[in-house]
Amino acid sequence: MGQKISFSSDYTRNAHPAILKRLTDMGFEQNVGYGTDPICESAAEKIKKACECPGAEVFFLIGGTQTNQTIIDMLLESYEGVVAAGTGHIAAHEAGAIEFSGHKVLTLPNEGEETDTERYGSNIGKISAKDLEAYLDTFFADGNHEHMVFPGAVYISHPTEYGTLYTKKELSDISEVCRQRQIPLFLDGARLGYGLMSKRTDVTLSDIAQLTDVFYIGGTKVGAMFGEAVVFTKGGKPRHHVPIIKQHGALLAKGWLLGVQFDTLFTDDLYFSISKNAIDMAEELKSRLKEKNYEFFLDSPTNQQFIIVDNDKLNELDENVGYSFWEKYDDNHTVIRLATDWATTKEELDTLMNYL
Numbered sequence: 001m002g003q004k005i006s007f008s009s010d011y012t013r014n015a016h017p018a019i020l021k022r023l024t025d026m027g028f029e030q031n032v033g034y035g036t037d038p039i040c041e042s043a044a045e046k047i048k049k050a051c052e053c054p055g056a057e058v059f060f061l062i063g064g065t066q067t068n069q070t071i072i073d074m075l076l077e078s079y080e081g082v083v084a085a086g087t088g089h090i091a092a093h094e095a096g097a098i099e100f101s102g103h104k105v106l107t108l109p110n111e112g113e114e115t116d117t118e119r120y121g122s123n124i125g126k127i128s129a130k131d132l133e134a135y136l137d138t139f140f141a142d143g144n145h146e147h148m149v150f151p152g153a154v155y156i157s158h159p160t161e162y163g164t165l166y167t168k169k170e171l172s173d174i175s176e177v178c179r180q181r182q183i184p185l186f187l188d189g190a191r192l193g194y195g196l197m198s199k200r201t202d203v204t205l206s207d208i209a210q211l212t213d214v215f216y217i218g219g220t221k222v223g224a225m226f227g228e229a230v231v232f233t234k235g236g237k238p239r240h241h242v243p244i245i246k247q248h249g250a251l252l253a254k255g256w257l258l259g260v261q262f263d264t265l266f267t268d269d270l271y272f273s274i275s276k277n278a279i280d281m282a283e284e285l286k287s288r289l290k291e292k293n294y295e296f297f298l299d300s301p302t303n304q305q306f307i308i309v310d311n312d313k314l315n316e317l318d319e320n321v322g323y324s325f326w327e328k329y330d331d332n333h334t335v336i337r338l339a340t341d342w343a344t345t346k347e348e349l350d351t352l353m354n355y356l
């Protein structure tokens with residue numbers, strides 16, 4: 001049996017050829033460690049320019065869960081937790097990593113889950129400013145709140161776990177609630193490139209830098225071998241951030257390996273052009289799935305597409321196609337995720353559709 005064609009996720013490939021070439025060309029070149037090298041400095045400057053945020057503070061970490069855990073620990077006091085959607089990545093798919101580091105995830109209801117009709121709309125996976133404000137009002141009105149876990153930061157992801165996106169107004173409204181309450185807003189950008197290049201977004205990288213206190217630009221899922229670029233936008237980076245990173249086992253000695261990847265991705269708009277490929281292929285995939293009368297679980301404007309598949313059909317697919325189980329739909333059907341990425345080709349879509 002040959003190798004499966006994989007649409008299971010967007011981190012199943014090695015890295016963009018430009019990154020691999022540059023790493024190879026470096027050969028036996030020596031650099032100082034821990035991200036203090038000139039390559040990391042160059043990458044940080046390019047990112048600040050792309051964000052239109054010259055005062056930002058940028059550093060690099062290895063992977064998404066590590067980054068979420070480290071940033072949240074940086075933002076919170078020991079008695080504080082982080083507010084997130086119930087379907088948020090830190091609440092659902094990080095194996096309790098945030099709680100393991102001593103901070104509770106405080107979950108909000110997700111927009112779109114109140115009725116079946118709304119659940120399958122484009123708001124699933126998001127929080128709303130209204131729900132956030134109500135949660136904070138209720139917490140501080142509780143006479144016993146000094147004995148409770150304080151909401152010390154707000155976590156959102158863009159795209160969300162369901163591939164949905166915040167509008168600029170939604171982000172602005174959430175940002176305003178956080179600003180009024182003096183609570184930092186943290187945006188998980190593991191798939192940020194795919195959100196920024198969606199054909200249905202009005203949010204730019206500059207908007208995100210303006211409206212959040214800290215966010216990260218995902219590389220692992222967008223063309224890098226590994227790596228995430230953390231951006232503190234308003235001077236909130238801890239005075240001694242390196243010891244905190246090291247306490248989380250997250251300080252890479254050969255930090256330039258992260259820097260060279262982001263320096264390459266943010267040269268000549270490579271990050272954005274390869275992200276656009278994933279969106280173009282996702283739109284093509286969506287069109288072909290509709291032609292075959294597949295039912296969509298929700299309307300995703302990004303590279304993750306969720307369809308409802310008969311379980312008997314899944315048994316056939318298992319031998320030839322890599323996909324992600326998402327959730328049980330009913331006794332006879334399952335929701336699966338098909339993800340395009342920065343390198344997906346039309347030929348790969350052809351092969352996938354032959355099996356579907």
